[in-house]
Amino acid sequence: MPAQPLQRLYRGLHHLATPQRYLFTPADMRALIPGLSDGAYRSMLSRASSDSILIRVCRGLYLFTPAKPNPGLVLYHTAARLRADNLNYISLECALSDIGVISQVPQNWLTIISSGRSQTISCAAFGTVEFVHTTRTALELNGQLDYDDRCRLWRANASLALADMKRTRRNLELIDWKTANELV
Incomplete structure (x- = not known):
């Protein structure tokens, strides 16, 4: 059974993120889950930013917390x-x-x-x-x-x-x- 879109997103971000590269735009993350419709993608980003793994820093930019950036x-x-x-x-x-x-x-x-x-x-x-x-x-x-x-x-x-x-x-x-x- 294929992984849920949110799980695929997190798995992809874990591979990409480092303590120096931890800020991602929606376009950056979109490439990690290409099969999702635009509406489903926006909904998934909204759900993702409601937990502590992906934080919406400002419009169009998200912080991936497992990368452990210098605050x-x-x-x-x-x-x-x-x-x-x-x-x-x-x-x-x-x-x-x-x-x-x-x-x-x-x-x-x-x-x-x-x-x-x-x-x-x-x-x-x-x-x-x-x-x-x-x-x-x-x-x-x-x-x-x-x-x-x-x-x-x-x-x-x-x-x-x-x-x-x-x-x-x-x-x-x-x-x-x-x-x-x-x-x-």
């Missing part, structure tokens, strides 16, 4: 996966907090400068990703970004993050200007 990196990896076709980099309050220019650490909030449209996306219990649009190109940012392997995203240096704060008219009151001037 501190899920929001970063989600941002990278959601906008894989755009230029994205960690900037604004997040970048400045990481280098000690802002004393308050944004909890469960990730700010990303993106060549895609501006959007704020709630990612369930993991937090929120805020994408802020830029028209700048990778060539214009050359030398101001470093790639962060753990986060799978580019990261702005201090001078770029400060310039982004001013360009996007963010609140500058939390910035420790003494520390900022030492880094720039």
Whole structure:
């Protein structure tokens, strides 16, 4: 007797998933159970996300928990996966907090400068990703970004993050200007 679709999905995800690859789109998972109608597939995904094995992180992205991802990196990896076709980099309050220019650490909030449209996306219990649009190109940012392997995203240096704060008219009151001037 053939396995039920949900069992086939889980079995396929167990083979594909690793601690580094644990986020899947519905299209990724669709290939694991090709014979299902669209309605049955959507219904199965709904059932799958109601248990603790497959968690809906946000619209169009699911986390496979048996892969045991690092919880501190899920929001970063989600941002990278959601906008894989755009230029994205960690900037604004997040970048400045990481280098000690802002004393308050944004909890469960990730700010990303993106060549895609501006959007704020709630990612369930993991937090929120805020994408802020830029028209700048990778060539214009050359030398101001470093790639962060753990986060799978580019990261702005201090001078770029400060310039982004001013360009996007963010609140500058939390910035420790003494520390900022030492880094720039």
